[in-house]
Amino acid sequence: MYGLVNKAAHKFVVTGHGEQVWNEIKEKAGIDVDTFVSMEAYPDEITYKIVGAASEYLKIDAQVILEEFGKYWIEYSMVEGYSHLLELAGNTFPEFLKNLDNMHSYIAQSFTELRPPSFICKEIDENTLILEYHSERPGLASFVVGLLKGLGNKFNLEEVSVEYLGQIEGKENSHEYKVCYK
Amino acid sequence: MLDAIMDAKTTFWNDHRLNELFPFHLVLDKNLKIKKVGPSIKKILDLNIDHLFFEYFEISRPNNVTSFSDILKHKESLFLFNSLQKSQFKFRGQMYFDQQENYLFFLGSPLLRSFNELNDSNITLNDFAVHDNTSHFLFALQMQEIALNDTKVLSKKIKDHNDYLESTNEYLDLMVYRMTHDLRAPALNVGNMLGMLKQSLMLEEDSDEQKIFKYAESSTNKLLDTITSFIELAKFKKSKNASPITCNLTENFEHVENLLNHDILNHNVIINKDFRKANNIYCVKEDLISILQNLLSNSIKYKSNDRILVVDITSSIKENDVHIKYTDNGVGIDLATHKNKLFSIFSRFHSDTKIEGTGIGLYLVKQLIDRYNGTITVESQINKGTSFFITLPKGNK
Ligand code: HEM
Numbered sequence: 049m050y051g052l053v054n055k056a057a058h059k060f061v062v063t064g065h066g067e068q069v070w071n072e073i074k075e076k077a078g079i080d081v082d083t084f085v086s087m088e089a090y091p092d093e094i095t096y097k098i099v100g101a102a103s104e105y106l107k108i109d110a111q112v113i114l115e116e117f118g119k120y121w122i123e124y125s126m127v128e129g130y131s132h133l134l135e136l137a138g139n140t141f142p143e144f145l146k147n148l149d150n151m152h153s154y155i156a157q158s159f160t161e162l163r164p165p166s167f168i169c170k171e172i173d174e175n176t177l178i179l180e181y182h183s184e185r186p187g188l189a190s191f192v193v194g195l196l197k198g199l200g201n202k203f204n205l206e207e208v209s210v211e212y213l214g215q216i217e218g219k220e221n222s223h224e225y226k227v228c229y230k
Numbered sequence: 231m232l233d234a235i236m237d238a239k240t241t242f243w244n245d246h247r248l249n250e251l252f253p254f255h256l257v258l259d260k261n262l263k264i265k266k267v268g269p270s271i272k273k274i275l276d277l278n279i280d281h282l283f284f285e286y287f288e289i290s291r292p293n294n295v296t297s298f299s300d301i302l303k304h305k306e307s308l309f310l311f312n313s314l315q316k317s318q319f320k321f322r323g324q325m326y327f328d329q330q331e332n333y334l335f336f337l338g339s340p341l342l343r344s345f346n347e348l349n350d351s352n353i354t355l356n357d358f359a360v361h362d363n364t365s366h367f368l369f370a371l372q373m374q375e376i377a378l379n380d381t382k383v384l385s386k387k388i389k390d391h392n393d394y395l396e397s398t399n400e401y402l403d404l405m406v407y408r409m410t411h412d413l414r415a416p417a418l419n420v421g422n423m424l425g426m427l428k429q430s431l432m433l434e435e436d437s438d439e440q441k442i443f444k445y446a447e448s449s450t451n452k453l454l455d456t457i458t459s460f461i462e463l464a465k466f467k468k469s470k471n472a473s474p475i476t477c478n479l480t481e482n483f484e485h486v487e488n489l490l491n492h493d494i495l496n497h498n499v500i501i502n503k504d505f506r507k508a509n510n511i512y513c514v515k516e517d518l519i520s521i522l523q524n525l526l527s528n529s530i531k532y533k534s535n536d537r538i539l540v541v542d543i544t545s546s547i548k549e550n551d552v553h554i555k556y557t558d559n560g561v562g563i564d565l566a567t568h569k570n571k572l573f574s575i576f577s578r579f580h581s582d583t584k585i586e587g588t589g590i591g592l593y594l595v596k597q598l599i600d601r602y603n604g605t606i607t608v609e610s611q612i613n614k615g616t617s618f619f620i621t622l623p624k625g626n627k
Contacts, residue, residue, distance in 0.1 A: 052376070083384060087377040129376045132345040136368065138354050147355040154355075154369040 049095050050162060051084035056128070057098050058084065060120045069105070077101035089161035092185060111190040118194020122202050134202070141203040141229055142177060145169045145196075176228050178213075183221040196227055206230045243333050251359055254321065256336040258283055260298050265333065270357040274340075275315055287311045290320075301325050301334065310341060318347050339364045344371060406464040414457050421450045459590040462520065466594055470601070472514045476625030479505040479545055479552075482515065486522045493530045499539045508545040508552040510625030517598045518622075524591040525618060529558035534613065551604070551621040559615040565608070572608060 061070045074081075077097035084090070099117075103110040125134055137151045138144030145167070152164035165188075168180040181192050193210045200208030207230040216222035242248060243257050244266060253270035262283040271277070277286055289295045291310040305325065313319040323338015339362050342348065348368075358365045424447055433440040483503060487494060494501070511518060526541065533539040542557045563572070573596035599606050602623050610616040 051380075083387065085377075085384070086380045087373060129372070129379060132372050133369065136345070136348070136354055136365070138356070139352060143354060143356060150355055150360065150365070151369075154366045155373065157366050158370040158373055 049090060049092055050086065050159065051088045051090055052086040054081075054084040054090060054095055054098065055086060056121055056124045057095065057117065059124060059128075060117050061098075061102060063120070065106070073098065073101045073105050076105055087159060089159075096187070114188065114190040115194035115197075118191045118196075119198035119201070121195060122198030126202065141199060141205060141208075142169070142171060144199060144203070145177065145179060145227070175230055176226065179225045179227055180216065181223045181225065182216075182219065186221055188221075189215075189223045192223065192225065196225065200229060241331055242328070243331050243335070248335075251361075252335075252337045253357055253359055254323070254337075254339045256283070258334040258336070260332070260334070262298055262301075262334070270339075270353065271321075273353060273357060274319055274351045275313055286314055287321075288314060298334070302327060309336070309338070318349075319351075342368060402464070406461060409457055409464075410461055414454070414461075417450060417453050417457060421447070421454065424450060462594060463590060465516070466520070466597065472516065474513045474602070475515065476510050476512055477515050477518045479509050479511060479518075479554075482518050483522055483543065486519060486526055489523060490526055490530065493527070497530060497533065497539055499530065499533075499541065502540070502542045504544045508547040508624065511552050512623040512625040513602055517601065521595050521598050521620070524595050525556050528591050529560055529616075532560045532616075534559065534561050547624055548621075550624055552624045554620040554622070555617060556620065557615060557617040562612040562614055562616055563608070563610040564612055565610050573606070 058070060061073060077094075077100065079094055079097060081090075081094070099110055099113055102108070103113050106113070122134075125131065133151065134144075137147045146169045148167040148169065152166070156162045156164050163184050165181055165183040165185075167182070170178045170180075172178060179192075179196070181189070189212065193212060196210045197208060207228075209228045211226040211228075213224040213226055216224055248255055248257075248266075249269050253268050255266075255268035256264060256271065257266035259265055263280050264277055264283055264286075265279065267275075267277050267279075275286065284296075289309065289311045292304045292307050295301055295304060305327065307325075308322065309325050310320060310322050313321075320341040321336070321338055322341040323336055326335045326337060327333075328335060339358060340347075340353075342364060345368060355365055424443065428443050428447075431439070433443060480503075483505070487501065493499070529539060529541050537559060540559050543554065545552055545554050547553070565572075573592050596606055599620060599622065604620065604622040606621075607619045608616065609619075
């Protein structure tokens with residue numbers, strides 16, 4: 049994944065647990081990178097190893113870490129230079145989710161090694177929508193849950209709940225979520 | 231049925247397809263009166279139907295376009311125009327006159343060069359047609375800015391690291407200075423004192439006291455030798471930034487002879503030199519002196535006790551290189567055992583511990599020659615002597 053994801057993971061760990069814990073996790077994961085470069089493609093393995101090592105070191109379930117990281121990613125992008133992108137992507141929560149797919153496509157257009165996920169957003173009623181997440185990568189379903197909750201906070205929603213509906217039949221890395229918001 | 235007829239009648243100019251495909255469109259009549267405004271333009275500008283286009287806009291490209299017929303003349307051109315209401319909004323696109331519909335269409339999108347130009351506009355990705363490249367462009371801009379910030383952070387890191395290295399270097403320089411003055415002078419003093427003491431005590435040959443004195447003297451000499459080598463090593467690292475010039479072999483070798491004059495006279499060393507075939511080398515003068523000095527002082531250090539030391543040094547030219555052949559008749563080196571380590575740091579090849587040496591000399595010679603992509607090879611026979619073959623770039627005549 050692009051360096052910006054690993055950079056965010058770094059900051060996520062440092063914010064919660066301090067630089068020392070990050071160094072321990074990095075050591076455990078066997079990663080020899082001092083500074084991640086945002087727009088450079090790194091092997092996915094690195095990101096998975098960070099999550100794995102963090103889970104082991106902090107004794108927190110990897111799925112929980114991924115969800116927390118998802119929430120953190122939204123906070124992080126609001127301050128780390130991505131706030132314009134977030135603003136452009138929508139003035140309301142549902143509008144943002146409808147644009148999620150195109151937003152990742154626009155980024156993919158500029159960066160050839162990017163393999164971002166696709167999304168389809170179906171509005172059920174004014175408080176409910178179904179989000180389909182289609183990825184080329186395994187194991188990130190919980191990450192999306194955190195991202196959606198984080199987004200809810202960003203839009204100052206009164207309430208947002210994300211229900212994981214399961215894998216979409218016949219598609220290994222596609223998942224479905226029911227999102228209720230007020 | 232009626233629906234179908236109605237559908238067929240719907241013209242493109244007031245149809246939803248135009249809104250979806252070109253949300254930033256304008257429809258004008260032949261008098262350049264505004265007849266319709268695209269939904270995305272409506273979001274940022276307040277335009278009234280049937281008012282003139284030029285009430286709201288100023289065309290900046292093509293030049294001097296003021297009428298409908300001017301516009302038709304430029305039907306192949308890219309149009310750029312500014313909003314007179316909100317000067318930060320500029321538009322780019324195509325003017326297309328449809329004869330059937332008898333309307334002039336502007337099809338395009340805002341001309342944006344940064345996110346700031348969208349400030350207080352509520353425009354989001356939805357307001358651009360999917361095919362429109364503007365949003366991609368905005369994303370690319372933003373990503374570029376992020377990459378640039380990364381670079382700034384990285385270059386700051388490198389600079390900090392550089393500062394750190396510089397201060398470490400300064401510290402090392404200081405250490406070297408200390409070595410030369412604070413360590414070397416006292417060591418020299420000890421040597422001199424020992425000499426004086428020995429003379430005034432007039433010790434008996436082979437007495438225990440005399441052995442202790444000899445040992446003390448040789449230790450002091452070893453210490454001095456080590457200090458000198460370290461100073462040379464430090465100089466070697468620093469001289470890297472000097473620029474090479476044409477150096478004269480005769481002159482520089484004489485300089486080295488002067489430096490080692492004391493030893494040469496002491497041991498009656500015979501030196502045969504012949505630089506008539508090649509006398510100019512392209513290198514840093516201090517480097518050449520260092521190479522020659524190390525070779526000659528090695529020969530003196532490892533001379534045979536059975537015969538007077540004879541050194542032969544000659545030079546010749548092959549293509550762009552000067553070849554130097556340097557030979558002595560000293561104790562020689564056991565190449566079968568030491569060949570691989572010959573030019574590595576702190577290696578000594580003479581088991582005779584009575585001979586003083588630190589093992590830095592040949593390492594330094596090789597490092598200096600490497601700087602000029604030169605070569606050094608060695609031939610040696612135990613108890614017969616050693617030859618070095620060196621190539622260095624030739625200098626200008
Ligand atoms: C400013 C906001 C955002 C930016 C700039 C952004 C950009 C990116 C980038 C660059 C990647 C890495 C893809 C790769 O290296 O191949 C990525 C991955 C991902 N993004 Fe976003 N993203 C943003 C917001 C979101 C949001 C709000 C969601 C909500 C669901 C989301 C869902 C994901 C997921 C799940 C991945 C994991 C990769 C995968 O499944 O293959 N992103 N994003």
